[in-house]
Amino acid sequence: MSDPFDFGKEERKLLLVHNERTKLRANALDRLSSASVAAGFIAPIASMSNNGVTFGISVSIVASTTAWIFTALVLHFAAQLMLGKLRP
Template sequence: MDPRKRVLVQNERAKLSAAAIDRLSTACVAVGFITPLVSLSGSTIVPSWSLELVFSTVTWLVAAFILHLMARHVLRRLEP
C-alpha cells in the first residue's frame, strides 16, 4: 500500500476511535448529571441531594473527563 494512503487510513482509524471514546464520555455526562437533574426536577417533593447522589454524580463526571482526555490522547497519534 502507498505510504500516504497508509497514513490516511491510520488517521481515520484514530479519529474514529477518539470519536467513539468521546461519545462514551458524553453518555457518562448524561447518566451522571442530566438524568439525576431531570429526576429531581420532576419530583413534587422538595428535591434533595443525598450523599449517594452527589458521589454518583461526581464519579460519572470524573469518568467522563477521563474518557475525554483519553480521546484527546488518541488524537495525538494523527500524522501530518
C-alpha cells in the same frame, strides 16, 4: 509496468486510513464522555425535578454524579491523547 511516480501512494493511503481510524476512536471516546455527563448529571437533575417532591440531595447522588463526571473527564482526555497519535 509500474509507474515510477506511483512510489509512496500506497504508504500515503495506509497513513490516511490510520489517521481516520484514530479520529473515529477518539470521537467514540468523546461521545462516551458526553453520555457519562448525561448519565451522571443530567439524569439525576431531571429525575429530581420530575418527582414533584423534593427530597434534597443525598450523599449517594453526589457520589454517583462525581464518579460519572470524573469518568467523563478521563474519557475526554483519553480522546485528546489519542488524537496526538495522528501522523503527518
